[in-house]
Structure formats: C-alpha cells, structure tokens
Amino acid sequence: MGPARRSPPTAGAAGEEAAAVARRRQGMLLASPGALYLLIFFVVPLGLITVYSFATRTSTGRTALSGWNVESYRAIGDDIIVGIIGRSAWLATLTTVLCVVVGYPFAYYIATRPRHVRAVLLVLVMIPFWTNALVRVFAIRFLLGSNGPASALSESLGFGTFRILFTPTAVTIGMVYSFLTFMVLPLYVALERMDWSLTEAARDLYASGAKAFWKVTLPLTRSGIVAGCVLVFVPSFGSYVVPDILGGAKTLLIGSYIARQFRDARNWPLGAALSVLLIVAMLVAVALNQRSGSGAEDGGRPRGRRRGPGRGVAEPATAEAS
C-alpha cells in the first residue's frame, strides 16, 4: 500500500495485526482436524503407494522394499495394459457423453420449474444416494436379468425373453445410472444461476429458440458441463463394481485390473504404479477443469455468488466407495 504502511506500526496497526494473527490461528485450529485426517488417510497412503510403485515383487509375491526400479512403470506400456486403459477410457467417455445427453435436458427441466417444485425434484434426484451404491447395482442386475421385469414385459408383449445383463449395454446402462447425478447437479447449479434475461434478450433480437440456446444458454453453462464431465469421467474411468457385476467381469477395466494386482497377483508394485498413474491423470483433469472454470464463469450474474461446481471436483475418487 502507501508509504504510510512502511512507517513503524502505530498502536492501532499493531492491534489490527494481532487480531489478524488470532484470526489466522483460529482458522488453523478449525481446519486442523480435517487437515490431520487428510494427512493421515490421504497424504500418507499416497506416499506409500508412490514408494511401493518403485519396489520389487519377489517370486512368492511379497513386496520387497529394496532394489528400487521403474519396472512397474515400464510395464504400463505392455499391450494388455494399454488395451485395458484404452477400453476404460472409451467406456468412461461414452458414459460421460451419455450423461450429458441425458442429464442436460433433465437439469434444464428442473431449473426452469417454480422454486418449490425445484426443491422437490432435487430431493428426488438425491434419493438414490441414500441407498448404498452396491445395493443399487444389484437392483439393476435383477432388472436386466433374464428373469427380471424388463424381460417379462417383453415376453408378455410377444417379443420373447431377452437378457441385457452381462453385456456391454448393461455396463453402460449401469454406469450412466451410477454417475448421472454427478452430471445433473452441477448442470442444475449452472442453469439455475444463469441470468435468463440474456436468453430473452437474444429472443428479442430475433434469435430462434435453438439459436438462443446454442449461442447463449450453452456457453453460459459451460462451466457446469465441464465440471459435470470431470465428475463423471474420473470415477467412471476407475469404475470397478459396475463392470464386474453387470458385465459379468468379461470386460476388464483398469479399476478391476488394479484391484487384481493387489489381491490375486500380489503384484503390489504394478498396482501401485497404475494407481499413481490414475491419480496423476485425475489431477491433470481437475487442473484443466479449474483453468477452464475460471475462464468461462458465471452466467451473467455478479461474481461472488458462485457456488462453483468446480470446487467439488476432488471428491469423485470416493464416490464409488460410498
């Protein structure tokens, strides 16, 4: 600030400073339980994983913390693993795209309802989260099985029984179902806070409905779309339960492959190296999201009102485990 600041602090300035220190201390105190928790249960394991990824697997499957090497990282280039990563990326992309296609109109609908209806609809969107994810996946398994209601309905209509269960279609349906909410919520937030007068202005200037949507609504909700895509893509890339339960474990994805390294193969170094790879990929995705989020912000409303969806981005990792 001005030169006045540089002069010896007056009594008033000292008091201000002390208050600032106290505030900072208080803040640290408030944050410390969370920080400690993250340190013990996130940073330390992360460090362990990184260390293990450079270790050696003995022929009995024990992880020897010696003979440090990058063999596990080199193994990531193997055809099998590259294929698995490619498949996982494809499925995650497909899931994300479908979630946008299904979720956007849905969020648009909710956001354009009267306030009290919105609240009810939002609760309805959240309700599935009150049930364990595993239970929901098993419910879908029943729905899609050859003895399930979908098949029974088709039979009663004269189309014969069918089974979607254990096909890629079943996996896709299950993935979209599992992650749709992660897409709908940020989209809803973006749409809800959008300044609709801008769309009206576009219409007043003779833009067609579709044109107003493409030129105004869509760009203004871009941050919501990006946030939703990250929230869906990241967990579906590492998805582990859905493909195994609904796909009959016939398509191996990276999440299951990593789990196998820790269990069946007892190849912790490889499992750890792949985990590190995923974490790094995830961080990159989050960083990109944040960057784009700060660029295209806020649908015309004054700043400071952002309840940014971008902030929740670190959470998807745990989404599936809940």
Added chain:
Amino acid sequence: MNRTTRANAGRRHGRGRARLITLGGIVGVASLLAAACGGEEAAAPAAAPVTTQAAPQAEEAEPAGPAAHCAPGETDGDLTFYNWADYIDEDLLAAFEAETGVDVEYSTYESNEEMLTKVESEAAIYDLVVPSDYMVDTMRREGLLLELNFDAIPNAANIGAEFANPPFDPEHKYSVAYQWGTTGIGMSYEVLELLGGESTWAVIFDPATAALVPGGISMLDDAPETVAAALKYLGYSIVDVINNQNEDAIREAGDLLRATNDRLLKYDSVTYSDDLVNGEVDVAHGWSGGFALSIFGAEAFDTHVYTIPSEGGVIWVDTMAIPHNADNICSAHAMINFLTDAENGATLTNWTYYGSPNVASTPFIVDEILDDPGINPPPEIAARLELLPFAGDLALLIQDMHSQAKS
C-alpha cells in the same frame, strides 16, 4: 445330516464376496492402505498358482525352527484359530475346550490371501491357520510357518498316504491335511446327456460342443483356475507346464481363453453354483464344495450334477499349519491332533461335505458323502486330478493370460 448342516456345506470357496465389498475407490488406494496397515485385504480366489517342488525360482530361506517340544495333548494357553468361513462344526471346538480346558478364540477368513496378509503383517497373532496347498508353499518359502513337531500329533498317522507327502510341503514338515476338494464343471443332466454322458472341458472350450449348450456358460473369475482348465483341455499336465517353465503352453492356454471369452455368459467365483441350480447358466466351471452347497440346498439332485471332466481337473487340499509367530504352540499341536482323530475327522467332514484326507475316519462318515463321486471321485478320475503348483514368477504370466482374455 440335517438341512442346516448342508446349507453350510461348501462355503469355503465362496470367496470373492469380500471383493465386492472392498470397492476401494477408483484407485485401489483403499486396498493398499488396508493392507499396509494390516487391515482386511481381500478376497482372492483360493486357487492361485501353487506349489510343488522347489522350482528354480525358490527363494527366501525356509526359516522357523522346529516347534517346541510339546507332549501329545499338551496345551499352553488359549488357542487363536483362524480358519475359512463356515468350515468347521463348532461343536468340535466346544468339545476341544471341554477336553483340554483351553479356550478357543475362533475367527474366519474368505481367502488365502486375506489370511496371508494378516499373518505377514502381524496385524494379529494366530496359533493355527488353514492355508490351501499353494499357500502352504508360499508361506513356507517366506518363512511364515513353524516346523511341526509330529511327536505331538500321533493322529497324523490317520492321514491317507496320498496326503502325507504333499508336493507343496516336500518333507512334510509344516502342514497336516484338513479337507480337500476339486475344481470341475457343474452342469444340468440335460447337458450331460448331450455330451453322451461324459463330462469334458470341450463343453466350454470347443465351439461346436459349446454350441450344444442351450443356456449360458460361466467360468471362475480366477486366473490360475481358468488357465489350468484350458491347459487340461489342451492336454497338458499343469504340473509339467509349471515345473518346466513352459511359457508357450501358458500362452497357448491364454489364446484359447481369449477365443472363449465371447462364448461365456460371465466370469463368477461367487454365485456360479446358485446360478447353475436356478437356471441362469447350464454349465459352470467351479469348486466341488460350492456345487455341493447349492445342489443339496435346492435339492436339485435330479437336475444338476457336479462333474470332473474326463481330461481331468484341479484338486486342492486345505491344511492345518502354525504361523511362525504363534504364541500357544502346544495348544495348536493339540488342536491338530484333536481334529485328525478318527471320529472328530468324520464329524468335520459330515458337516463340511468336503473330501476327508483322514483314512481312519471313513467308517464314521455318512454314505451320502462317501458315495458321491463329486466329493470322492473314483480312482480312475482321481488319477487325472492335479494340484496347482507354486508358480513363482509364472504366476504373473498366468494372471496376464486371464486379463488378456477379458477384452
């Protein structure tokens, strides 16, 4: 044998369940963390590659000196007994407590790997564990097992000759057989008839034969088991392939598995036997105990049957062993001796519905078990069964073949 007892039969190979629960988030962080902290890790199929002779890859010294000098039946404290889930008649534990006066602290696991992680990390100290064949070999090589004092286990003489000198425990120093079973194919009688009454791996691996099956086909989601099945179909001896480090044969099996993938309805190591009985699949690759449980449970004796293919299959043996860091070694020896007693051994088998390695028990085992060819195969079929040997570094190639198939 009442219904409850039957319903409990064969739980052992219900592994896989824990896996679903381990979810572990997208990165497997949880499993690493859990294991690193010595927590529950989970669930891996039991039949991983296994032992047999000291292959070139033997490593790590066999450690652990001989057990303390315990007298037969001598006890030295309360026994912590870590066993497979649903794998003992708890009356036996009560009887042991009454006979010896020591308390038995009994807990259970669902996979060899889960037990191994606990013992290895010393997250808990156990006096007695029940590793399968290949796991005995792994643990012995890692120095995790105590040499047994057979003077304290006179009943070990009751164990049949074919179980008394196992390849996974070459000098028979670390383990005493507990129960055994096989891996083969469960199918509907309808399919068995289509096969001309003879079970064969072709029903899974040969396109023309598999086409005869009206319904779905499932295989275990277990690398060593699927590769072993493919090797058997191709006419290889699993033991020879592993011991000769025959990578080409394993790759050939891998190619076969890959070609088979699309024909399968699913891979499943948990509900395979129930799905067979309820008609979701008509052919299921799986463990004898699981099929016994489901077929007895649903009284599906007339419709479904567990078979060992004519090409042969896999046999596995679970054993009692004492971890290197056990506290109450004499109590553990006393328990091994107690369970290898003729009548107690029969009580065990009459409850589990598995094969008994205890020859002296035979007169006390119910006919239902003795006469079941799925549990006690006739000699000509038994001769074609092989133990999965300890595969060492080949285990990784075997895992890769299973992974590669699923594309």
